[in-house]
Amino acid sequence: LSRAKLPFVSTQDQAASEQWINALGQAMPTETIVRLQDLSEQERARCDVAIVANPDPALLRLLPNLKWVHSVWAGVDRMLAELGATDLNIVRLVDPQLAQTMAEAVLAWTLYLHRDMPTYLAQQKLGLWHAHDYIAPQDKFVGVMGMGALGQAAASKLLQANFKVGGWSRTHSQLNGVQSFTGVDGLVQMLEQTDFLICLLPLTPDTRGLLNSAMMAHLPTRASIINFARGAILIDADLRAALDAGALKHAVLDVFEHEPLAPDSWHWRHERVTVLPHCSGPTSLETASAIVAQNISRFRANGTLPTTVDLKRGY
């Protein structure tokens, strides 16, 4: 009996699926990776594992003996919302390369704010020559919300750039030189001293709408926000009100509740907002496929699953 085929389940268009199937196939030459749609009922019955990218729950139900799925992405909030109540074992991508790329984006856009680029770009439009006082990174505090793989990589890079860095997370983080905050009181304490707030939290029932008016009011008026996590963590109307009132300096937004961002959205034209098209942490097909391959191969060899998503916690 030959080895069961390995289905790829996704709501992406066919071209995107083909790209994944090719990359995954190169990383796993002994596996036969095909779209779920291309498997016979008999073949489906033999599948105990699938690789997924925003899978349609109805398609997953076509795999009666499925034990677990491996997502090629780090965020599984959308998948969990669509699946509803489930006892499926879900593995999300934990890719050190993604953490590095995301940390680089955090550093890049923190420096964008730190070196006053939005101000200088606005001055250029006005033909205005005016250098602003320079404040050293040693005298600026970056608050990182979420201290998982991405948050820790970002915090390290920010420390290396000489910023003061704090990290807020569910449980205390232990990163040399990073002040650790937990709980609502801890978050308030961190926000009160923050110049640059970096959101790298997973979207869960606990974090949805966490950054609302009341919470943002704890930030100093000199503070700016960078959201590289999920749009729904930040209450959009509250952000706009804070920016309009001058209670916040700037927001760099790479994620939105509905993507792509609608053409008539207020964000595009707000002078205190930088809009990015979900480009801060691009997944590398190559490194992601290598990680998935390693996890699948370990499972084939001895039935071991990687750490699975805590369905109650949501990540």
Added chain:
Amino acid sequence: LSRAKLPFVSTQDQAASEQWINALGQAMPTETIVRLQDLSEQERARCDVAIVANPDPALLRLLPNLKWVHSVWAGVDRMLAELGATDLNIVRLVDPQLAQTMAEAVLAWTLYLHRDMPTYLAQQKLGLWHAHDYIAPQDKFVGVMGMGALGQAAASKLLQANFKVGGWSRTHSQLNGVQSFTGVDGLVQMLEQTDFLICLLPLTPDTRGLLNSAMMAHLPTRASIINFARGAILIDADLRAALDAGALKHAVLDVFEHEPLAPDSWHWRHERVTVLPHCSGPTSLETASAIVAQNISRFRANGTLPTTVDLKRGY
């Protein structure tokens, strides 16, 4: 006989001079620092050293027994041009803090280009949602022109950010992990592989107009230039022609032949140019004064001068 007073000689306005005199005074409590204009002829005759910031040569000639001057700035090109033929010993500021701040600016604006910020900012104006392919810093080459204190600090930060880094300088530079280039052939070789060209050269007869059409033609069309050194190193009309022809992607310019940049200058409105108001390497009054103080104190103690500017070389 009391110690000779220490004159401060500058063409800056009085407020700026007062700021320097205050900061220098705090760093040297045993010295009496005053504007040259406030010294009697007798007091002037006793001065063997002066602190300068773009000094008027006519004023310097009022100090008949002057042995050396200490500039509070790193660049002495303007001073040398105004002094003409001279045998004055000139010491320029070599401030590790300035090197750090400048290196941070190099990293910030290199990441600005690397993470496609000019493109995303332009897309925002158009309401365009489109993420571009990401190329890792390991696959991009940054060429640094000038490997003195500033260039070395910048190269180190760029290495830390995982870029491939090359350095071009008069003599071979020895920085671990940085490819060293010298001479015109070396410059051409470096330019041919450069994604981001960083200019940190001193302005001298050898570097004036160095970046002309012929030299820029060696850069790939994907390349961008960051000039944080002196405007006159880069031939302005040649840069414009290269940008207009699509032979270069972008230029970040912090320095111009005439500053402040004239309101009708083409740079302000060019979509491939980012104009900065000479803000990349702001001098810190505090650290600069501390360094000048140390050098003056050593001279008072045993007559030793710090390394002086090589007048023939120009820095």
